[in-house]
């Protein structure tokens with residue numbers, strides 16, 4: 001779960017990494033920094049991991065499980 005909560009202002013998700021969190025942390029940190037500074041993702045598009053996708057029940061199939 002990555003990105004803003006749709007109803008709670010200034011609440012940003014960066015969680016749910018399971019066993020890959022240390023590997024993903026640099027990219028997630030960069031993406032959230034871009035979101036905070038620029039108001040949107042620039043180099044790492046994390047929109048697929050947003051809260052709204054889960055709330056709407058849209059599945060995201062993982063194709064690159066290590």
Ligand SMILES: Cc1cc2nc3c(=O)[nH]c(=O)nc-3n(C[C@H](O)[C@H](O)[C@H](O)COP(=O)(O)OP(=O)(O)OC[C@H]3O[C@@H](n4cnc5c(N)ncnc54)[C@H](O)[C@@H]3O)c2cc1C
Nearest residue numbers: 001013014015016017018019020021022023024025026028
């Ligand atoms: C045994 C093990 C091996 C792993 N090996 C790897 C690996 O080789 N490679 C890899 O990429 N990932 C690995 N991971 C996964 C990685 O460690 C996690 O995905 C990552 O640490 C998650 O980071 P996080 O910041 O989301 O959460 P966390 O590191 O869990 O940090 C959450 C923090 O929030 C604090 N907290 C909780 N509740 C509250 C509260 N109410 N108020 C204030 N603070 C609170 C906690 O104390 C904690 O400091 C491993 C995990 C485990 C358990």
